[in-house]
Amino acid sequence: MANLIYKDEAYEIIGKCMEVHNQLGAGFLEIVYKDALEFEFKKSNITYQREK
Template sequence: MAELLYKDEVYAIIGAAMEVYNQLGTGFLEPVYQEAMEIETAYRKIPSKSQQEIIILYKGKPLKKHYIADLLCYEKIIVEIKAMDRLSSREESQLLNYLKATGMPVGLLINFGAENDLEWKRMVVTLAGVHKRQVSTRLSIINPKAISED
C-alpha cells in the first residue's frame, strides 16, 4: 500500500484542529477558528503562515485576481478553515483551485461549524491532474469542558 503524501504533517495539523475544536466547540465565525489555529500551530511548532496570497498565472503572467489561503503549513500544505453546517462541493472546488494555482499537491479543508463534529477533508491533486479525495471524515469530538464532574 502506498504511503500517504505528507502523512505526518497532515496528522499534526488535524491534531491542532481537534484541540481548537475541543477548546472552542462550534458556533464561532471562521476568523475566530483561524486565529485559534494560528496560536495552536505555533504552540505545536507547526510552521504556518496566515492569510497567504496565492498568485494565479496565465501563460506565465500573474493575474490581478488572486486567492487568499487561510493557512499555509510546512510551506507545502494549504489549509482552508470553514465554520458552516456541512461542507459542500463548492468548498472542495475552492481548495482544489488553490492547489492547482500553487502546484501544491495536498490541502486540508477543516470545518468547525458542524454541531458536535469536527469535519475535515484531505484533498490531493495528482501529477496527472486527476483530483482524488484521500480522506473524508467526520470526527465526533467530546468537549471535555462540557462534561460536568459529579
C-alpha cells in the same frame, strides 16, 4: 490516509484542528477558529502561512 506523502504532518495538523474545535465548540465566526489555530501552530512550531 495511507497514500499521503506527509502522513505525520497531516496527522499533526488535523489533530490541532480537532483540538481547537474541541476547546471552542461550535458557533463562533471563522476568524476565531483561524486565530486559535494560528496560536496552536505557533505553540507547536508548525510553519504555516495565512491566506492573504
